[in-house]
Amino acid sequence: MDHMEAVLNIKDLTVSFDGFKAVNNLNTSVKNQDIHFFIGPNGAGKTTLLDVICGRVKPFVGNILFEDQKDLTKLSEHEIVELGIGRKFQAPSVFTGITILENMELAVVKKRSLFASLFSKLTKEQTEYILHILQTIGLYEKRYETPISLSHGEKQWLEIGMLLAQQPKLMLLDEPVAGMGRKETEKTGALLKEIAKERSVVVVEHDMEFVRECASTVTVLHEGALLDQGKMEEVQNNPKVIEVYLGRGGE
Ligand SMILES: Nc1ncnc2c1ncn2[C@@H]1O[C@H](COP(=O)(O)OP(=O)(O)OP(=O)(O)O)[C@@H](O)[C@H]1O
Secondary structure, three states: OOOOOEEEEEEEEEEEEOOEEEEEEEEEEEEOOOEEEEEOOOOOOHHHHHHHHOOOOOOOEEEEEEOOOEEHHHOOHHHHHHHOEEEEOOOOOOOOOOOHHHHHHHHHOOOOOHHHHHHOOOOHHHHHHHHHHHHHOOOOOOOOOOHHHOOHHHHHHHHHHHHHOOOOOEEEEEOOOOOOOHHHHHHHHHHHHHHOOOOEEEEEOOOHHHHHHHOOEEEEEEOOEEEEEEOHHHHOOOHHHHHHOHHHOOO
């Protein structure tokens, strides 16, 4: 797939909760291998948009085309995962009673049942891929420890690693650096850049320094609608964006 091609095409999307439009006639697209951020004030509809992409919420109007063919709004959450769209939720999904390496092993075979995966042997490629991911997320040296010993940031990277284990084409992240210090945030930015070499990443985020560090494209949402879109350097100088978000302590 070409770098400039759209992995997601969002068309006339409206999400209504009892008549309240959480997403209001949104049209945008996410390019292949982009790190595409959605920002905006509280209640702008960012999380709702992720919910629609991953099939949790169905829109009132509109559709979302994945790789120009599959309409995600017509598919179940499970079918969307099968297509290669992975979402990291804020609730932790790591098992604390087993090692980091074992968590990764489970993640790689997640498509089968937990029971089956405990007794299955990984292929050489799977094992190599896991070790490669562990190096990418900086947890290779700690792979025989349990996740309990990890810092907050390291736990988040393990979660991202477990998502990577399923080789998604599109990764959705909701506030991945929440609760992290500056150093961990910077490392997360570098990690996302590494990840985006082979897939697209969509991020919902309030940490503007982080957005500046690693966004390729930024979409600003306000009251469910698109307020502006472009590079962060452009978007952050838009008076409307400053008025509704950045100037109001959005950072
Ligand atoms: N299931 C729901 N039922 C009713 N209203 C909802 C539901 N989910 C979200 N909303 C409303 O839709 C609006 C958009 O919410 P959403 O969580 O998408 O915003 P957000 O941009 O992610 O905000 P934040 O930055 O605070 O996470 C809010 O007003 C919210 O209260």
